[in-house]
Amino acid sequence: MGKPRSQTTFEDERYATRLSGGARTVVAHGATPEESEARATRVWDARERQIAEVAHGKVDEGIEIAFEELASSWATDTAHLSSPAKFLEHPAYRQIIGLGPRVLPLVLNDLSEHRRFWFPALAAITGENPVPDDAAGNITRMREAWLAWGRTNGLI
Amino acid sequence: MRDLIERLFPRLQESLFEITSPADPSYNCVAWAAGDVGRWWWPGEAMFTYWPADVIREQSIASFVMAFEMLGYLPAVSGSHDPQFEKVAIFASVDGTPTHMARQLADGAWTSKLGSLEDIWHGDVHALSGTDYGEVVVVLERPRRA
Numbered sequence: 001m002g003k004p005r006s007q008t009t010f011e012d013e014r015y016a017t018r019l020s021g022g023a024r025t026v027v028a029h030g031a032t033p034e035e036s037e038a039r040a041t042r043v044w045d046a047r048e049r050q051i052a053e054v055a056h057g058k059v060d061e062g063i064e065i066a067f068e069e070l071a072s073s074w075a076t077d078t079a080h081l082s083s084p085a086k087f088l089e090h091p092a093y094r095q096i097i098g099l100g101p102r103v104l105p106l107v108l109n110d111l112s113e114h115r116r117f118w119f120p121a122l123a124a125i126t127g128e129n130p131v132p133d134d135a136a137g138n139i140t141r142m143r144e145a146w147l148a149w150g151r152t153n154g155l156i
Numbered sequence: 157m158r159d160l161i162e163r164l165f166p167r168l169q170e171s172l173f174e175i176t177s178p179a180d181p182s183y184n185c186v187a188w189a190a191g192d193v194g195r196w197w198w199p200g201e202a203m204f205t206y207w208p209a210d211v212i213r214e215q216s217i218a219s220f221v222m223a224f225e226m227l228g229y230l231p232a233v234s235g236s237h238d239p240q241f242e243k244v245a246i247f248a249s250v251d252g253t254p255t256h257m258a259r260q261l262a263d264g265a266w267t268s269k270l271g272s273l274e275d276i277w278h279g280d281v282h283a284l285s286g287t288d289y290g291e292v293v294v295v296l297e298r299p300r301r302a
């Protein structure tokens with residue numbers, strides 16, 4: 001990903017720097033513009049590094065087993081529900097998010113195969129949202145956007 | 157799958173119901189009640205769901221009523237069958253959080269999409285009441301189109 005666009009503003013008695021590029025947005029705060037910019041850049045670089053480390057790598061077998069168990073538990077308990085808030089509340093869903101970027105290939109493959117509602121988890125893990133605003137709620141387009149994002153980042 | 161649905165909604169064991177579609181995660185109960193099989197309707201986080209643009213995105217009965225008022229529905233006195241009107245029922249948990257919607261068919265029976273699972277035909281709207289969906293709290297109606 002190229003250099004992100006940077007915008008720093010002063011709000012609530014502190015500086016806020018917003019970096020945005022592609023599907024990613026990072027916001028960080030500081031007492032000075034330099035501090036907020038430096039913090040935002042560190043978060044940006046960390047996200048890029050975390051995803052790059054996972055890309056093209058083999059997923060740890062333990063993570064794979066854990067993911068399958070957690071995903072199955074979550075799907076069994078919530079497949080008849082409609083509220084994404086209920087999905088997010090489920091302990092297994094939260095544990096999957098807690099596994100961090102290393103679970104991304106598994107989540108994306110499951111999204112491809114089963115079309116489960118992984119969008120909040122993907123956004124939480126990556127800090128990104130590749131879904132166009134007008135596609136929100138359109139599962140087909142949301143899925144396509146995230147799978148394209150996954151291919152671009154070497155995760156699937 | 158029928159066994160699973162009966163386990164999730166025990167009252168269906170005492171009521172007529174049929175599975176009427178394959179499982180499909182493309183749409184949910186609210187979308188199905190609204191006649192939309194292409195989107196996941198829910199208020200709340202705008203990144204993940206569809207909700208009518210001018211309706212407040214909060215998980216409240218008022219928000220659901222407003223969304224369906226946009227489709228021509230108004231509050232109904234009851235969910236009893238009136239062939240002149242198409243009715244939808246809003247379910248909510250005891251704390252008032254909406255959980256589910258069902259739509260009444262022309263013959264007076266009801267149809268529900270169960271999350272990302274199947275659509276079902278059910279004779280009694282209250283057959284889905286219970287732990288997960290709570291109870292029917294509001295029924296809305298609009299003149300049934302020919």
